[in-house]
Amino acid sequence: MPVMNSHSYQVVFNRARGLQMAVAEHVASQGKPRGVRAARSACSLLATMRVLDFSILLSLGLVIDLAQAQIVPDLGAPRDQQSTVLNAANGVPLINIQAPNAGGVSRNTYKQFDVGHRGVILNNASAHTQTQLGGWVQGNPWLVNGTARVILNEINASHPSQLRGYMEVAGERAHVVVANPAGISCDGCGFINANRVTLTTGAPIMNGGNLDGYRVQQGAVTITGGGLDASRADYTDIIARSVRLNAGLWAQQLRVTTGANQVSASQSVVDPIATDSNVPAFALDVGQLGGMYAQKIVLLGTEHGVGMRNAGQIGASAGELVVTADGRLENSGALQASTDTRLNVGGGVANSGTISAGRELVLDTPKDLDNRGGTLNAMRLEVNADSVTNRGGAMEQTGAQDLVVRAAQVHNREDGRIGQAGADADAATTPGHDGLSGMNVLGDSGAVPLVAGALNVTHILDNDGGRVMAKGAIDLTAHAGLDNEGGHLGVRDLNVKGGDLVNRLGALYVTGSHQLQLGALQNETGQMQLAGPLTLNAQSFDNRAGQLVVAGGDNRLEAKNALDNSRGGQIVSDGALHIRANTLKNAQGRVQQACGGHLQIEVPQLEGVGGTLVSDGVLTLISNRADLRGGLTQAKQIHVDTDTLITAEGMLHGSGAGMLELKVRDVLDNAHGAIHGNGAMTLQTQQLINERGRISAAGTHDTQVDIADQLNNTNGQLVAAGNATVKARDLRNQGGMIRTKGRSNLDVSVGGTLDNRAQGTLAADGALSVTASTVDNRRGKLIGVHGLRVTSTTLDNREDGLVSATESHLKVDSQGHIHNAGGTLQAAGELSLDSTDLDNTDGAIRGSQVKLDTRQAALNNTGGTLMSHRRSPRREQWRTGITPAG
Incomplete structure (x- = not known):
């Protein structure tokens, strides 16, 4: 590394410092050293030099020729603000900064401050020291009373400063400030040995020797080409009316404040001020080649209506990214943070790029969020906006935390996705299903519990063809409707109050509670799975x-x-x-x-x-009318209360031991249908149509069929395993069957005609009781295994009709005729017939004991059989008008 004055120097004793030091050859070994007085400027020093001494300095390259210089002190400034511009031994510009004031601020004023590719050294060393840019340099003679805490480089120029190289602080680390209201252009600039760096277009505000802040009215900081390397400084501040980047900016903690403001030195206080200058198009404009790379980044834009545009990369690798803008934020690049990303934007957000966070992403705007084709990505995502458009975009959770979206309207159409990152909505087939994997963003932020999430839409949520699938808990409230046509929506709690819920061809999954107060719910070919x-x-x-x-x-x-x-x-x-x-x-x-x-x-x-x-x-x-034709109605216990019930060609099945109760005020139509119960059964109706139908009760409980008008059981079946009671005004049972099983009794009561013709059957494995005004049993069967009683006005049992008590007694009470021509009346036990007229032509009357009472009317037994199983029936039990032949 080159050493200053490596060929032309001498060693002298410096009385003021009490040590030997290397100096230029022309410097005397004894006497009062130059530059000890803090108020003495470089100009006064040069003015008092002998012409020969100054010419020697120039010949040695230790003083820059002002006519050729890029860094020119302002000779019109106070002397204690005029630095000395020299060269290090290798030709790198060396600036002996002015002595600091009581607040530790070294104030240096320039008419021009341009840094070339070789860089510049700001000499904050009180003794000779080693530098990276210029090797060994002599101590700054202005610093005999101490080094500077802040090196303020204040430029009074009509053109921007051009910074194309590194600025190195020799000696003690310090806060380096470059302030040029005309602007600052950085192309390959950087900083060495600075603990803080400030680039500003504001005028410095001094107060009692302290640097209080900056007043910004104009000017832009522009970073191009080789970019800005402030990675060795702890803090980097850019304070300007506007900032433009088309190259990289590297820093540790970066804070950018834009707009016409009065800004405190720490940027903790930012007060907008009025200005008449032209308003910039963007407060911050980052091109495709631009980028900000720091551990933590804070971006603040205060100018009314002036937004920010980013087409590059802005990434906080070890902390949060905070963006605050009064105008609109346009992002086609990437805004990223390893922990939290927080956006507070007054003019809305247009994002076609990526905005992400390793932990939490919070976006607040009173205007719209346009995320068409863009990505919002975080472990926990919170969006507050007037409206959200996410057509083809992604608002993704990368962790198990929650999602919060509050907006008047949300449009999530055209395969937009809200919720789980990489979600395959088709995998969710039940409420709470989670077959989805997360994504990583910039690093591991740790498992930090976050609060529950919500999607609150004050107007309408339009998720037509979109996806909302939350990995954590999310509550959805849509105050004016929800359109999920062709979409996939998975939330914890769902509240839709007002408007329509459209889920045609969509999928809606809710794992928590829900309150749905809707105009129309349209779920045609859709899926809704709710807890x-x-x-x-x-x-x-x-x-x-x-x-x-x-x-x-x-x-x-x-x-x-x-x-x-x-x-x-x-x-x-x-x-x-x-x-x-x-x-x-x-x-x-x-x-x-x-x-x-x-x-x-x-x-x-x-x-x-x-x-x-x-x-x-x-x-x-x-119901008033229930048409269940061809269908299946099944339950362990069934209660039906209706005017009309149609179970024709269908099945109504009481599958349990509970009651099957049908109360039908008009018509119960079970034609070709089936009504089945395993417990007690009650059928109550005005009219029962059971033509070719089946009504069955498999349990041992009682069955009651109460028909106010007609029971049509033509070719039908009514079967009970327990006792059964059938009541009707008229009963048509042609070809039908009404019976009980298992020693159960059957009681049939008909106010008018019981039509049991054509193989109709009334049968009981227990006792059968039949009561009707007219019993037409031609070619029919009345069978009671353990007893049979028929009570009627007329019994017509002709044409092979059968009335039989197969294991017990038979009793027929008829107030009128008993027509048994060609029929059979029989009992295993006693047979008792009571009528006003008995016609047994070609018929058969048989019993263990036969009792006949025709009330002295005629008995026609022509060709008939009247037989008692006893050898000699007692005639005195036959009360008829003639003695029967037999």
């Missing part, structure tokens, strides 16, 4: 080919108009489910309640052709 309890109020609910799954809780769905669950729609809940609507359309749809709860449906109209209603517990259906 209960659910409260949903809507004007209408379209779930055609859609899916609504609710896990747990007491859940309520209410639609003032129609709830359309047709075309394969599914509503599934494993908690209690209560549905109220003007109309429930469930044709080919499915409503299912699991896990032993209660499914209650209250609708004036239920259109459920081919649909399914299933409960693992109790099903209650209250």
